[in-house]
Structures are given as C-alpha cells and as structure tokens.
Amino acid sequence: MKRSSRLSLALHALVHLHKQPDQAITSTTLATCLMTNPVVVRRVLGELREAGIVASTKGHDGGWRLLRPATDISLRTIYSAMGESLLIRTESDPGDRQCGIVRAVDTVMGEFIADAEALLAARLERVSLDDIARQAVPHPLPSHSGDHHHG
Amino acid sequence: MKRSSRLSLALHALVHLHKQPDQAITSTTLATCLMTNPVVVRRVLGELREAGIVASTKGHDGGWRLLRPATDISLRTIYSAMGESLLIRTESDPGDRQCGIVRAVDTVMGEFIADAEALLAARLERVSLDDIARQAVPHPLPSHSGDHHHG
DNA sequence: TTTTCATGTAACTTTATTAGTTACATTCAT
DNA sequence: ATGAATGTAACTAATAAAGTTACATGAAAA
Numbered sequence: 502m503k504r505s506s507r508l509s510l511a512l513h514a515l516v517h518l519h520k521q522p523d524q525a526i527t528s529t530t531l532a533t534c535l536m537t538n539p540v541v542v543r544r545v546l547g548e549l550r551e552a553g554i555v556a557s558t559k560g561h562d563g564g565w566r567l568l569r570p571a572t573d574i575s576l577r578t579i580y581s582a583m584g585e586s587l588l589i590r591t592e593s594d595p596g597d598r599q600c601g602i603v604r605a606v607d608t609v610m611g612e613f614i615a616d617a618e619a620l621l622a623a624r625l626e627r628v629s630l631d632d633i634a635r636q637a638v639p640h641p642l643p644s645h646s647g648d649h650h651h652g
Numbered sequence: 653m654k655r656s657s658r659l660s661l662a663l664h665a666l667v668h669l670h671k672q673p674d675q676a677i678t679s680t681t682l683a684t685c686l687m688t689n690p691v692v693v694r695r696v697l698g699e700l701r702e703a704g705i706v707a708s709t710k711g712h713d714g715g716w717r718l719l720r721p722a723t724d725i726s727l728r729t730i731y732s733a734m735g736e737s738l739l740i741r742t743e744s745d746p747g748d749r750q751c752g753i754v755r756a757v758d759t760v761m762g763e764f765i766a767d768a769e770a771l772l773a774a775r776l777e778r779v780s781l782d783d784i785a786r787q788a789v790p791h792p793l794p795s796h797s798g799d800h801h802h803g
Numbered sequence: 804t805t806t807t808c809a810t811g812t813a814a815c816t817t818t819a820t821t822a823g824t825t826a827c828a829t830t831c832a833t
Numbered sequence: 834a835t836g837a838a839t840g841t842a843a844c845t846a847a848t849a850a851a852g853t854t855a856c857a858t859g860a861a862a863a
Contacts, residue, residue: 506740506741506742506761507821508742508761509742509744509757509758509761512757512760512761513751513753513754513757516753516756516757517753525838527837527838527839528838528839529838534751534753535748536745536748537822537823538822538823538824539839540822540823540824540825540840540841541822541823543839543840543841544822544841547839547840547841557838557839557840558830558831558838558839559829559830559831559832559837559838559839559840560829560830560831560832560833560836560837560838560839561831561832561833561836561837561838562831562832562837562838563830563831563832563837563838563839564838564839565839576760576764586740587739587740587742587768588738588739588740589657589737589738589739589740590657591657591659591660591738593660594687596687597686597687600664600685601788601789602664602667602668602685602784602788603664604788605667605784605785605787605788606660606663606664606667606784607660608787609663609727609779609783609784609787610657610659610660610663613727613775613776613779616775617738617768617771617772617775620768620771620772620775621768621771624764624767624768624771625764628760628764632760633753633756633757633760634756636756636759636760637752637753637755637756638752658850658851676809678808678809678810679809679810680809688851688852689851689852689853690810691811691812691851691852691853691854692851692852694810694811694812695812695851698810698811698812708809708810708811709809709810709859709860710808710809710810710811710858710859710860710861711807711808711809711810711859711860711861711862712807712808712809712860712861712862713808713809713860713861714808714809714810714859714860714861715809715810716810804863805862805863806861806862806863807860807861807862807863808859808860808861808862809858809859809860809861810857810858810859810860811856811857811858811859812855812856812857812858813854813855813856813857814853814854814855815852815853815854815855816851816852816853816854817850817851817852817853818849818850818851818852819848819849819850819851820847820848820849820850821846821847821848821849822845822846822847822848823844823845823846823847824843824844824845824846825842825843825844825845826841826842826843826844827840827841827842828839828840828841828842829838829839829840829841830837830838830839830840831836831837831838831839832835832836832837832838833834833835833836833837
C-alpha cells in the first residue's frame with residue numbers, strides 16, 4: 502500500500518474476515534492480502550476491536566474475527582471507530598490566530614467542516630460491510646448450464 | 653503557516669484584497685499578513701486569477717486585486733478554482749487493484765467520495781467571501797464617545 | 804532607455820505526516 | 834516449556850506540502 506486511507510485498509514481487512522467466518526485470520530495473513538505489514542494491520546484492527554467490531558486472540562490459532570454480522574456493520578460505524586477524518590485539517594496555527602481575519606476564516610471553515618462531517622457520516626451510514634462484500638463477488642455468474650428456470 | 657489548507661490561505665488573502673479595494677496588494681505584503689511566503693501567495697492566487705476571481709499586474713504599483721464583489725464570490729467558486737480537494741484520497745495502488753476486494757472497496761469509496769464532493773460543494777455555495785469578511789470585523793463597535801445619535 | 808519593482812516559474816530544501824520495519828514483551832494452546 | 838500469535842514502542846523510509854532561492858519577464862517611472 503502506497504497511499505490510501507486507513508478506512509479503505511480496514512474495509513479490505515473486514516471483508517476478508519467476513520468471507521472466512523469459521524476461523525481466525527492472523528495479522529500476517531491479512532498483511533499479505535492487503536499488501537502491507539502485520540503491524541499496520543494490528544494498528545488498524547486494534548481500533549476496531551475497541552469498538553467491538555472485531556476480536557483478537559493471542560497464541561496458537563489466534564488472529565482476528567468479525568464479531569457482528571456484516572449487514573449490521575455500517576461504514577459509519579467503522580469510520581467512527583477509527584480516529585481518522587476523511588476531511589483535511591483546516592485550522593491555522595495558534596500564532597496566526599491573532600489575526601482577526603484568520604479567526605474568521607477558521608470559524609467559518611470550522612462550521613463547514615462540522616457540517617460536512619455530519620453529511621459524510623449520514624452517507625456512510627447507508628453502506629454496510631455486506632454491501633461491499635457482495636460487490637466483491639458481483640453476481641454468482643448465471644451459469645449457462647444452469648439452475649435458472651425458463652417460463 | 654504550518655499546516656492548514658490552501659483554501660483557508662486563499663480565503664485569508666481574498667479578505668485582505670476585499671478590505672482594500674482601492675489599490676493592488678503585492679504578494680510580499682500579503683505574505684506578511686498570511687505569515688507565509690510570496691511564492692506561496694502567487695501559487696494560490698495564480699489559480700484564482702485563471703478563474704477570473706482576481707487579477708495581477710506586474711511592475712510599479714503592481715500586485716493583486718479582487719475582480720468581483722465579495723457578495724458574488726462563493727466559497728464554492730473559490731474551492732473549484734483551486735485544484736485541491738477537502739477530502740482525502742482513497743484510491744488504492746494500481747497493483748493492489750488486482751484483488752477483487754480492493755476493487756470493490758475502491759468502487760464503493762469512489763461513489764461515496766463523488767457524492768461527498770457534491771455535498772461539500774453545495775454547502776460551500778451557501779457561504780460568500782463577504783460572509784467571512786463581515787465576520788472578521790463583527791460589528792463596527794458602537795463607540796461611546798461617538799457619532800451615534802440619540803433619539 | 805535605463806532603473807526599479809512587481810509577477811511568473813522552475814528547481815531545490817525543509818518539514819510534517821504516514822506507512823513500514825524491527826525488536827521484544829506478553830499471552831495462550833499444546 | 835515451547836511455539837505461535839498479538840501488543841506496542843521506537844525507529845526508518847516514503848510522500849506530500851510548504852518554504853526558499855534564483856532568475857526571467859513585464860510594466861511604470863525617472
């Protein structure tokens with residue numbers, strides 16, 4: 502992974518966990534899937550564990566599991582569980598805020614960012630982990646020699 | 653300036669131009685106000701010039717001017733004039749996209765980001781440069797020894 | 804027309820953030 | 834006990850953004 506968001510990374514990991522519910526997956530295995538590093542996986546999933554989305558177990562046959570059905574996990578839940586924001590930061594240095602104009606800009610932008618966060622959260626609420634997982638294997642291709650019925 | 657957005661920087665500069673409509677302001681003067689560097693000012697205002705928001709003149713008494721009334725300049729106009737996005741980038745490496753899950757995540761996130769950009773733009777449309785300028789000098793303080801008339 | 808003051812811009816350096824890495828303590832099943 | 838996993842601190846590397854330097858260009862004024 503060169504540069505994407507931690508949210509994307511988390512989603513990728515969660516889809517893997519969702520697709521293999523029967524056994525725990527190790528950070529190392531996930532890291533291979535995500536083309537990244539086990540420590541990065543632990544850092545990201547660690548935040549999701551604190552939110553009760555996943556669980557980790559140490560020792561033999563340890564690893565990560567999904568704790569809830571994918572249909573019940575919205576992207577908003579995941580997003581909220583992680584510290585990060587999808588919006589860039591716009592606050593000025595404390596020093597610069599001696600200028601009245603800087604404070605005015607910061608105020609207006611701050612209100613905007615707060616509104617924007619709410620809008621983004623509402624939009625993320627409408628997508629579940631399951632939505633992504635189903636898209637990953639689009640339609641179990643309608644086979645020609647198949648189980649579809651005519652008439 | 654340590655770390656804020658280019659949009660904030662642009663707004664700050666534009667408020668200064670708005671407050672001094674009678675003469676052009678040089679990049680160097682603006683840089684002092686913005687606690688930054690003349691070249692950075694030129695880079696940012698250069699984009700706004702291409703959008704017809706400001707004009708620059710070279711040579712003696714040269715500098716920057718606002719071309720339109722502040723009430724007619726929405727934050728969306730300014731935002732659109734600048735290349736930047738307020739949302740962080742979420743696309744994965746081309747290499748990672750061989751994985752179907754990565755593609756699914758990218759697709760969903762891409763749709764989300766597109767929607768989000770539209771939401772942000774609509775929200776920015778509702779704020780004008782003048783709104784910020786007026787907030788910067790809240791109410792011309794009613795002076796005690798003053799020019800206000802009684803009864 | 805020469806001087807001066809401004810922008811325009813390329814190239815480089817610095818700084819901040821993020822990911823990646825290494826190392827090792829901890830925990831748990833065997 | 835041993836082996837396999839997480840937890841985490843500390844460090845390194847890569848990236849992006851701002852800052853800086855240098856100089857060409859253009860316009861007004863002396």
